[in-house]
Amino acid sequence: MDFSRYNAAEQAQIQAMVEQKQMKDFLKMYQNLVERCFNDCVSDFSSKAVSTKEQTCITRCFGKILGASERVGERFSELNQQMMMGQQQ
Amino acid sequence: MDFSRYNAAEQAQIQAMVEQKQMKDFLKMYQNLVERCFNDCVSDFSSKAVSTKEQTCITRCFGKILGASERVGERFSELNQQMMMGQQQ
Amino acid sequence: MDFSRYNAAEQAQIQAMVEQKQMKDFLKMYQNLVERCFNDCVSDFSSKAVSTKEQTCITRCFGKILGASERVGERFSELNQQMMMGQQQ
Amino acid sequence: MAMWGGGFGAGSQAVNPQNIAVAEQELEMVTDLFNRISNVCYNKCIPPKYAEDTLNKGESVCIDRCVAKFMDVNLKISELLQKRGQEGGGGVPGVPAATS
Amino acid sequence: MAMWGGGFGAGSQAVNPQNIAVAEQELEMVTDLFNRISNVCYNKCIPPKYAEDTLNKGESVCIDRCVAKFMDVNLKISELLQKRGQEGGGGVPGVPAATS
């Protein structure tokens, strides 16, 4: 996203807004991650302890989600860049 | 919804609020539409191009959602109207 | 949650914020409850009247959700309490 | 949000923030209800086959009944909730108490 | 929220709240799009078997294509919407009119 059309005072406010939004989105991403991995890995409620098998699943689920999120981020940025280039021509 | 019990200054603020909310809701509706039609129509990732079959599905999905949304809106308004009539008696 | 580290003026603001949030969360809980019970209990659209069977299902669904929500609340509070104790040691 | 609070030029009338907050909540509830109904009734009535791009007869009728039923259930549950609220101490659970 | 509105020290330049609101909305849309793509493409490409803790080759390629396809569909639907908007009276439904 390109905010260069705004003046410096506005850019400062926008920058603060972006940072606050990133913080909020990071929290939400974390909460979604917990919910998803719990749903995918835990379905035995015969005990209240997390089993070794469940723990392994959660660690892998965590890795998969971060990996996927990173990869989506790369492609997303590239495609956005391309689209903005396309618009300027 | 009936805001006639408020004074003119308040109604002006409420009106502005309603418009902002409609804008926001329209955007959300659009984003849900994209997500829904993608989920329902795209499941082949052997290529990154959208196929003709997928494209047809998306066009129809788009039409169905707008049609359904319009129809729900009509019924919803009617029923709300009836309920408000009922309350006044 | 423990807000005793803040001064009285701040606590008053936080208290008001908590109350507003509880109100909002209560509304959201209610809306989720309606959606859930409708989804679980209503699937016959050969008539626009809610049948006796559906009505019974909805009453029970309502009871189950409130019961579950209450129980989750109890456990959640206990475990939070324990975690805060653990942190202070 | 930042736009509220002045300059709406309705002469000398005073705006009561309480009224605005109530109206905001009412608006929030009605639009939330509409959005939920749209979504739920789409799921219940429109199979994702997409053989054409408009609602067919069966889908249209289903939507009409679904909307009526949803609003009926909404009302019924609000009655159950009120009954529960009157009956008993504290009654309605929500978010557990959050301040010390 | 409470932090806006002063003290950002960018000299004497005036801040146009309209500009801030537009930027906020743009930001909102881009992050929402990103979050939806992440979620949808995770569902489409990563089976919950979790045999290892990194993306394998097939999953990676699937994600790449899924992102491209989603953005393409996003564009196509915005075109459909624009076409519909031009064609016809009122066209685009949304929340039903809420004030009297």
Place this chain on the structure above:
Amino acid sequence: MAMWGGGFGAGSQAVNPQNIAVAEQELEMVTDLFNRISNVCYNKCIPPKYAEDTLNKGESVCIDRCVAKFMDVNLKISELLQKRGQEGGGGVPGVPAATS
């Protein structure tokens, strides 16, 4: 929202907006966690058969364990995230950088 910022009558003490923002975020996180647990554990423990209107024994025990397990998983994942954060450059992905 519009109600903050004055008139709470706690004498001459100053309100630090930063503190309020931190408290707001804490509150947000705790209620979000509670809402997610309620929802997930309802899905895991209460089959939609609805043979009676209260929790039966099996459902009650399931809820107790589900809550404990969820909070445990929540803790474990926050540890994984911290470990990842320490290990490596940038580490945690989120929303892609949004300003120029």
